[in-house]
Amino acid sequence: MTMRQTSVRRILGSIWTAAGLAAPAGALAATPVRPPVVEYRIDARLDPKSHVVTGHERLVWRNPSNDRVSELQFHLYLNAFKNNRSTFMRESGGQLRGDHAGEKAEDWGAIDILSLKNEAGTDLLGPSRKIQPDGNEPADETVLAVPLPSPVAPRGQIALEIEFRSKLPRIFARTGFVRDYHLVGQWFPKLGVYEPAGMRQRQAGAWNCHAFHANSEFYADFGDYDVTLNVPASFVVGATGRRVSDTRQGDRTSYRYVQENVHDFAWTADPRYVVHEYRFEPSRDVPPQWTARAAAELGMAAGDLALKPVTVRLLLQPDHLGARGAYKEGARVALSFYGLWFGAYPYETLTVVDPPEDGLGSGGMEYPTFITGGTIAPLSRWPLRKARFTQNVTLHEFGHQYFYGMVGTNEFEESWLDEGLNTDAEYRSMSLAFGARDFVELPGGVGIGSLAYAHGVAASGKNLDPILRNAWGYASGNSYGVNSYMKVGLFMAQLRNDLGPEAFARAERAFFQQWSFRHPSTADFFDAFERSTGRDLSKYRSQIVLGTARLDWQVVSATSERAPEDFGLFDRGGARVTLEKGRPFGKGKKTSRENRAPKRWDTVVLFANTGDWPHGAGARLVFEDGRVVDRALAAEARWVRLRVFSTSRLAWAAVDPDHKNAWDANRLNDSKVLGVGRGAADTHGRAASAKYLGWAAALAALFQQLLWSLA
């Protein structure tokens, strides 16, 4: 998309906002850039014994800028697994998300470029050099700079011929082999992104080609891929894109895959796969009530939300056949939800890979039109059948087709834009499909929803980093995870509650539509939201996304005491009455119904926001006679004291009683329960305390009895 188109959208957005109208969510959807920036044509051959892929790559790169570009930069991702001195290994210590890298000779991985020439046949490999663009480990070999004999002219192009050899590592950090299972990702020499001036707020054009870091994922330009994979005939193959041919030659078969408008290509080969192929049919698979809800939130006609059929190819491990339903359910929910709320899935195919349990390091990963899930056999059986990890991971990885696949954000520098936005959409779709306990549901009605899980994880963190940071700049891998996933899920939920579901849905769809097949930044995200909603979101941006602000409204104290009786001089019924302390009906006066003062209760509740994010909250006071008092607590207030005189005692007081503040760090201090009565009769705190203490004691005793069985 050109800068001119962007300006037009800005003007249109301003007009809509000024008119007080919500921008029609589906308007002006972006189309892919043609011709694409890159074209890859690769012929690859897998040797399953040595786990080596040898390949020939023909690469065409079109200069998207007005600069004369005299150097190309390539990612050589597999060199992250070459030795223990790579940036990746130094940062990760050889473990990622609980998965450990092998240390035997056959476990290492590497990519070697055997030859690199331009169309004229000039050798470009000789003058090339490994660089460390992030000031990272000097021994790191994951980025190759290739000086060109003559610069690529503005809007010009260059074609290269590359011979390469990729030794796959034992499964680690998304890629590799275990036994005959091969998941081949980040496996070929891949160009970085040349960002022209203006793109992602860049001042001058330059390559964006980072080293492969432990916490970072990837960033590449959109292009067309035409890849032929030669494997032993007994191997089942799945890959990015659509298969256009398969040719048997002796004991080997060549499969050709083609896909346009994507920015990566991954594939898998394993003789054990059980293939389950089916068609996602919107007319059958999309719940009509979802369509109606999406149409209502987006302000669009249901007919404008029509989705397309998709061929889904599920590659299952033979011992995971019981998980087929879970994978299908995850894919169905994902294709429906993302399609309805953001836009129809534009590709014809989706390949879902089920990794073996000793290859789960390659699970839970996204590539264009190709995702890896993950399951273990017990999840298909009682009592874990409704622990929806399989659905969840399928749904999440599919969601990356939108936030990463189509909205091509820079995962090195702004991981929250793909992981976080996708996590929010994942939470919403899980909740829509499976209800409040969408994440895990155990027998006996116990379970947890995605948002509750996110709250638990995020609140337990040290809050050392803001959401936005270079992936390798977080304090730890855990901080990267919490900030890129859970905190963004909570931030987006807060934003949705504050803006309203309609304004939020329209803004997010507008952002997606505007930036499909482009590379947006954090600024572009807020720009899209502000234009769509007409709201100033700077405090969200500066304090939550760029800062570490925390919100914690709480009920500091609550008292409800009998108000002292009146005493002194009062003018009542046209006469002056003297009421003495301890003689509330007047000296020498008879007690009568008329002058009897009603019992009054003096209720004082102190609310405070002990966090550092100024944001308002609702407050609720419920009295024993059932009366409810609702108040709004101002965003700027550090504390608020509410004093109410009433004829009934306070039963309980709560801040944010409907949990609208998803960003609130602690829910346990949100209420105080004082009394009993009609209002309070609904609370069973005492019984709860007894019950859970009893359960704690019983579980402790059961554990002890287990030990006693040995005595």
Next chain:
Amino acid sequence: MNRPGALSAGFAALSRGRLILLLTSCAVVLGALSAAPLAPAMADAFQHTLAGDHLIRNHPDFAPIEALDFVREKSAAIAGARQSMVWAALLGVLLQIFFAGGIVETLGRDVFSVRESRAAFWAGSRRHFGHNLKCFALFALLAGIALGLWLGLTGFFSKTLFRGAPPHSGGRGVWAILVWAVALWILGSLTLLYDFARAARRWTAGIGAIAGFRKGWRQLRGLRLRGLGVLLFWSVAACAALVIVFSAAWAQRTPSGPAVAVNLALLLLLLAVRPAARVAAWGSVLALFDASEPAARRVPLSSRRVPSEISASGDVPQSSGAEERPLAERADEGESGRDAVLPGGPPLET
């Protein structure tokens, strides 16, 4: 008279309600002690806020969040409970070893009265505590060595045997079942031996721990399968009962005070399962042991010298009262009644 079968003896032992109650009480008290550090935290978090109400109503949105916040905010109390749980568990192990002496002394034995039985139980517990402690040490040593060797070796072999095999392959499954079945068999056999070593004090006072194990080994000849079967039966029965009661307690809705009371009662019942099963297993094991003991050594409890501390007014007469088996019955077993009361059986040391 035919001696009761091992299972029948186990079921008969279930009638020892006080003994089961005693063991259950220990579990309850130690469990309560373990959970005690949580009491103020729970009162603070659940009793005086809406969180307790959300939890007890199982509010789908709020309850999980507040439960997670409780775990985080009250982590110190939880850590305290965890520590006290470990110490209570160790104390419980000692108590189990202590009570085993009384069980061996009295279970399935003829006694005059409940009072005597109780006194004999405590006396036996005290008297055999040292012996049982040594037996436990030997058992732990043997089990550690045997299971360690078995699991270590099979683990080593399985690594090489299944290097290239995918997870959940048929071979792996069979191998895992085999490994764990043998491990259970080893544990069961050693438990049986351990119980017999402790039971050796039943008829042979003063026998040492090693001698007890030797004697148990000899007496288990021909009885091992029956013994293992009996242990398996009571283990399976206990597991089934645990699952049923736990499920009932877990699934019960508790929207009111009385419902919570019922829930707590179910938890008490849950804690009674293991003691009941252990007493029943003891009953069965002791019946097996008695059957393997030469009748000449089997002396009814009531015919033996009663510990002085339970007989303040002097020795209980060596009665031939109703509880003592008639001579004719002994004759049925091929022994003379005279032999049976001869001091070939061990006098109870006081």
